[in-house]
Amino acid sequence: MEATMNAHDTFSGGVHPAGNKQLSAHKPAVAAAIPARAVIPLSQHIGAPTKAVVVIGQEVKKGEKIGETTGFVSAPVHASISGKVVALGNFPHSLGMDLPAVVIESDGKDEWVAGLKENADYALLSPEELKKIVLEAGIVGMGGATFPTHVKLGPPKEKPIDVVILNGAECEPYLTSDHRLMLERPQQIVDGLKILMRILGVKKGYIGIEANKPDAVETMTKAAAGSPEIKVWPVKVKYPQGAEKMLIKAIAHRTVPAGALPMDVGVVVQNVGTAEAIYTAVRYGRPLVERYVTVTGRGVKEPKNFLARIGTPFLQLIEEAGGLTEDAAKVIAGGPMMGMSQHDLTVPVIKGTSGILVLPKNEVVVKPYGPCIRCGRCIDACPMMLQPSLLGIYIEKGHYQDAKEFNLMDCFECGSCTYVCPANRPMVQWVKKAKKELAKKKN
Amino acid sequence: MEAPAKEQPKEPRKLIVSIGPHVHDTESTAKIMWTVSGALLPATLMSVYYFGMPAILVMLVCLISSMVSEAAVQWMLKKPITITDGSAFLTGLLLAMNLPANVPLYIPAVGSFVAIVITKHLFGGLGFNIFNPALIGRAFVLISFPKLMTTYVEPTMRVMAMDAKTTATPLVLLKEEGMAKLLEVFHTKAALYQDLFLGNRAGSLGETSVIMLLLGAAFLLMKRYITWHVPLPFIATVGILSWLFGGKEGLMTGDAIFHMMSGGLILGAFFMATDYVTGPSVRSAQVLFGISCGALTVLIRLKGGYPEGVMFAILLMNCFAPLLDRGMRSPVFGKAEAKGVKK
Numbered sequence: 001m002e003a004t005m006n007a008h009d010t011f012s013g014g015v016h017p018a019g020n021k022q023l024s025a026h027k028p029a030v031a032a033a034i035p036a037r038a039v040i041p042l043s044q045h046i047g048a049p050t051k052a053v054v055v056i057g058q059e060v061k062k063g064e065k066i067g068e069t070t071g072f073v074s075a076p077v078h079a080s081i082s083g084k085v086v087a088l089g090n091f092p093h094s095l096g097m098d099l100p101a102v103v104i105e106s107d108g109k110d111e112w113v114a115g116l117k118e119n120a121d122y123a124l125l126s127p128e129e130l131k132k133i134v135l136e137a138g139i140v141g142m143g144g145a146t147f148p149t150h151v152k153l154g155p156p157k158e159k160p161i162d163v164v165i166l167n168g169a170e171c172e173p174y175l176t177s178d179h180r181l182m183l184e185r186p187q188q189i190v191d192g193l194k195i196l197m198r199i200l201g202v203k204k205g206y207i208g209i210e211a212n213k214p215d216a217v218e219t220m221t222k223a224a225a226g227s228p229e230i231k232v233w234p235v236k237v238k239y240p241q242g243a244e245k246m247l248i249k250a251i252a253h254r255t256v257p258a259g260a261l262p263m264d265v266g267v268v269v270q271n272v273g274t275a276e277a278i279y280t281a282v283r284y285g286r287p288l289v290e291r292y293v294t295v296t297g298r299g300v301k302e303p304k305n306f307l308a309r310i311g312t313p314f315l316q317l318i319e320e321a322g323g324l325t326e327d328a329a330k331v332i333a334g335g336p337m338m339g340m341s342q343h344d345l346t347v348p349v350i351k352g353t354s355g356i357l358v359l360p361k362n363e364v365v366v367k368p369y370g371p372c373i374r375c376g377r378c379i380d381a382c383p384m385m386l387q388p389s390l391l392g393i394y395i396e397k398g399h400y401q402d403a404k405e406f407n408l409m410d411c412f413e414c415g416s417c418t419y420v421c422p423a424n425r426p427m428v429q430w431v432k433k434a435k436k437e438l439a440k441k442k443n
Numbered sequence: 444m445e446a447p448a449k450e451q452p453k454e455p456r457k458l459i460v461s462i463g464p465h466v467h468d469t470e471s472t473a474k475i476m477w478t479v480s481g482a483l484l485p486a487t488l489m490s491v492y493y494f495g496m497p498a499i500l501v502m503l504v505c506l507i508s509s510m511v512s513e514a515a516v517q518w519m520l521k522k523p524i525t526i527t528d529g530s531a532f533l534t535g536l537l538l539a540m541n542l543p544a545n546v547p548l549y550i551p552a553v554g555s556f557v558a559i560v561i562t563k564h565l566f567g568g569l570g571f572n573i574f575n576p577a578l579i580g581r582a583f584v585l586i587s588f589p590k591l592m593t594t595y596v597e598p599t600m601r602v603m604a605m606d607a608k609t610t611a612t613p614l615v616l617l618k619e620e621g622m623a624k625l626l627e628v629f630h631t632k633a634a635l636y637q638d639l640f641l642g643n644r645a646g647s648l649g650e651t652s653v654i655m656l657l658l659g660a661a662f663l664l665m666k667r668y669i670t671w672h673v674p675l676p677f678i679a680t681v682g683i684l685s686w687l688f689g690g691k692e693g694l695m696t697g698d699a700i701f702h703m704m705s706g707g708l709i710l711g712a713f714f715m716a717t718d719y720v721t722g723p724s725v726r727s728a729q730v731l732f733g734i735s736c737g738a739l740t741v742l743i744r745l746k747g748g749y750p751e752g753v754m755f756a757i758l759l760m761n762c763f764a765p766l767l768d769r770g771m772r773s774p775v776f777g778k779a780e781a782k783g784v785k786k
């Protein structure tokens with residue numbers, strides 16, 4: 001296949017953590033049990049949180065809107081099960097704090113709300129109508145970024161888009177939810193991409209997949225066989241190949257300017273899961289109420305892939321995956337590089353939860369950090385070509401302004417620098433802190 | 444599908460919470476330091492073979508006094524004691540490699556003290572020192588005890604080599620008496636090269652055996668603990684410049700091979716100029732650093748007051764390492780493109 005030649009196109013820097021995908025990659029996704037109680041956060045995306053449009057005691061059906069947008073950069077939230085609203089209030093969120101959520105107790109019927117519009121002839125819809133459906137379906141970036149999708153689909157006139165890239169790189173170790181989705185729903189993904197291309201009036205579509213998933217490359221290539229405008233593009237196996245800017249560099253050979261967005265170089269990137277959700281919304285009228293979630297790591301007994309409802313507690317999925325092992329010590333929402341560790345397992349799956357990773361005690365790094373020995377490994381590893389060592393040294397001393405001069409703001413917290421640092425210096429932690437401090441000063 | 448009826452129990456287990464990444468590669472500061480020390484093992488063994496007991500004594504004193512100095516100064520400064528991280532051990536070993544075999548044993552002790560206490564810890568400890576500790580230690584004892592530090596003995600290949608004959612190093616011979624004298628001592632060019640390569644010559648403990656040093660260096664290159672960016676330009680520059688200007692019969696008559704193999708160049712280029720802390724960490728800056736070290740080495744060898752210039756060349760360039768890093772960092776991803784974009 002011609003496209004394999006491109007597996008070497010990549011960015012400079014990056015790291016090669018152990019993939020550990022074999023734990024779950026071969027396991028077809030199974031539908032997780034419908035949660036008895038779904039905790040559905042009103043904010044599952046970047047941007048303005050939604051406002052609850054239900055009251056306690058109200059009966060709701062699956063797919064019914066329960067949170068309405070309050071701004072342009074926002075996405076509505078829907079009930080993922082049918083039942084009764086039993087609580088409105090702050091509940092633990094995988095972001096690490098309590099945030100407003102709607103709690104629904106299941107009535108066990110799992111009924112869809114009335115009035116969902118199936119549309120086999122969706123090809124006849126106008127781009128505007130399609131975009132409206134995407135907005136109403138509450139679709140956000142499902143790779144973890146959770147940026148509201150409809151916003152990306154309405155670029156300003158002076159920034160014409162000519163390429164859409166679907167991100168199936170899944171470069172985070174352990175995670176296999178996108179991989180399984182590509183194997184199990186390839187046609188839906190391709191059709192979702194076509195809808196995206198139609199909305200944006202784009203003639204070139206790519207599906208970028210890390211070359212370590214040859215079966216996904218093959219399946220997607222077959223699914224896209226009848227569509228010459230779509231190319232499946234294997235990319236080099238390297239973290240963070242799936243970061244937007246890195247993927248654009250590898251596939252479109254365009255460099256997104258520092259501080260700018262993909263649309264500044266005419267590209268829109270969407271996760272493969274997002275494309276599938278778009279297809280489901282457009283074809284069946286169903287909003288985003290469920291997603292693929294990998295539950296994996298050597299801290300769970302039977303790693304698995306699930307199709308889980310939004311609002312399902314982590315603990316339930318972990319139990320469906322055989323439960324925690326004796327030595328389970330860390331539970332992470334997302335992958336091991338950029339995911340967030342959790343202290344409360346009642347936190348729910350949200351639209352951006354690609355996986356739940358459980359590490360056993362002996363795999364948890366608890367080394368104290370030492371002084372920077374200036375080995376330069378972090379500089380070689382940084383995909384943004386920053387000098388993470390200097391950022392670390394400045395921030396450690398509280399010199400945030402100096403860190404800013406050394407391009408603090410270009411760091412997207414991928415963690416490559418800390419991953420390779422022999423002194424185990426927590427650069428990501430420091431960068432987060434410095435960004436926060438600088439923002440405080442501004443206000 | 445049936446829903447599980449019961450409330451989710453609160454997880455009683457204490458989970459570890461920290462900011463990612465949650466995985467790490469297997470490298471650590473200690474692993475690097477001990478591995479580099481290990482890479483010096485072939486050269487160490489060779490020096491024991493050539494110089495016998497005196498070499499062992501010098502090394503022991505260096506290692507022990509370095510580690511004791513480190514523990515003592517950290518104890519006094521009420522800092523955690525980190526002698527297990529291998530960095531003091533490595534400094535001690537490198538210092539030993541830079542001393543003649545027959546020095547009185549207070550010299551390695553003084554050198555270690557200066558290296559560890561003054562050069563490393565008074566500047567803030569590991570990672571903060573500007574100069575390579577082992578090289579400052581050596582420079583200090585060279586200047587303080589010039590006579591003792593420049594009295595080299597012939598390799599005896601005996602264990603109890605207390606009575607070894609003193610002799611001049613090849614570089615001294617070349618500087619003071621010329622190539623003809625050098626050939627008289629070593630008979631032929633080929634024999635000279637061979638002895639330099641194997642280490643059968645007078646010199647500091649660790650600098651004599653080119654082959655053993657290269658063995659260790661190859662291992663470090665393979666493990667990617669060091670890269671070619673400093674040593675290659677360093678050695679190549681010495682070769683080219685000494686070929687151009689090192690000959691008595693005018694331009695391009697110098698003996699590049701001799702210059703590249705003699706003195707402490709191989710040791711310095713692979714094991715001292717590559718020191719993370721005191722050299723630049725940006726790759727392009729490392730190349731320039733290597734070239735500069737090479738040029739300074741040749742300048743000192745040919746024009747300076749010392750027959751050997753590697754040590755002072757590296758020390759001088761240590762000062763410029765931070766500057767080179769700042770000046771030569773690669774452009775940030777998308778920074779060049781950012782100029783053209785309107786926000």
Ligand code: SF4
Pocket residue numbers: 371372373374375376377378379388389392417420421422423424425724
């Ligand atoms: S990897 Fe760590 S020790 Fe090495 S230069 Fe970067 S911050 Fe310093």
Ligand code: SF4
Pocket residue numbers: 381382383384385386387388410411412413414415416417418427428431
């Ligand atoms: S976390 Fe930031 S500084 Fe570190 S490698 Fe990633 S982009 Fe570079």
